[in-house]
Amino acid sequence: MTQVPVIAVVGPSGVGKDSVMTALATRDPRVHLIRRVITRPEDAGGEAFTGVSRQEFEAMRAAGAFALSWEAHGLCYGVPMPSEVKQADARALLVNLSRGVLLRAQEVFHPFAVLSLTARPEVLAARLAARGREDAAEQARRLGRAGMALPEGVRRVITVDNSGPLERTVDAVLAHLQRESA
Ligand SMILES: Nc1ncnc2c1ncn2[C@@H]1O[C@H](COP(=O)(O)OP(=O)(O)O)[C@@H](O)[C@H]1O
Numbered sequence: 380m381t382q383v384p385v386i387a388v389v390g391p392s393g394v395g396k397d398s399v400m401t402a403l404a405t406r407d408p409r410v411h412l413i414r415r416v417i418t419r420p421e422d423a424g425g426e427a428f429t430g431v432s433r434q435e436f437e438a439m440r441a442a443g444a445f446a447l448s449w450e451a452h453g454l455c456y457g458v459p460m461p462s463e464v465k466q467a468d469a470r471a472l473l474v475n476l477s478r479g480v481l482l483r484a485q486e487v488f489h490p491f492a493v494l495s496l497t498a499r500p501e502v503l504a505a506r507l508a509a510r511g512r513e514d515a516a517e518q519a520r521r522l523g524r525a526g527m528a529l530p531e532g533v534r535r536v537i538t539v540d541n542s543g544p545l546e547r548t549v550d551a552v553l554a555h556l557q558r559e560s561a
């Protein structure tokens with residue numbers, strides 16, 4: 380059970396989930412990021428995450444370390460239940476989730492909302508190329524998932540287009556958060 384709202388940030392690869400989350404936490408220190416456990420080398424860049432081997436991941440999952448876990452892009456992802464410490468003085472906890480686990484997430488986290496980021500297809504392609512974290516084949520594969528819709532039944536969704544400047548997106552998200560908490 381969480382007391383601070385958990386906001387899942389979702390959207391296609393390259394849409395700007397990690398960038399928007401980092402920018403939000405920079406703009407508002409009371410917006411905290413939930414650190415994920417991923418079977419990806421920690422020097423891969425991007426978000427601050429805990430990199431583990433598949434064996435370590437399975438042991439953590441079996442030991443009940445994750446409030447939520449899933450597989451995607453050939454990787455395993457785990458999200459711990461935010462600690463009381465993590466929630467202290469926070470106004471929101473952001474976590475990068477797969478669109479495929481949102482129905483489970485809204486049963487695990489309360490309160491819970493979804494920030495669904497969008498961007499034009501050509502923008503996604505350009506950003507994945509510029510990021511350069513995956514090779515061209517993997518970028519193409521990820522672009523193939525871009526149109527995946529959110530599952531039916533997700534209750535609170537805020538949709539923001541991140542095709543434009545990052546700071547404008549951050550302004551729009553914070554305006555939504557203000558309205559939600561008013
Ligand atoms: N609004 C934006 N304007 C310009 N570049 C952006 C914007 N948002 C993200 N980027 C860039 O696009 C790439 C993908 O962003 P990232 O946050 O890694 O996306 P995701 O986590 O959704 O895959 C990164 O190189 C990032 O710097």
Ligand SMILES: O=P(O)(O)OC[C@H]1O[C@H](OP(=O)(O)OP(=O)(O)O)[C@H](O)[C@@H]1O
Binds near residue numbers: 390396
């Ligand atoms: O099922 P989907 O909604 O398509 O999401 C697939 C995966 O992509 C994201 O991870 P990550 O941020 O590691 O990948 P990305 O940077 O390419 O989005 C997200 O957290 C999922 O783990």
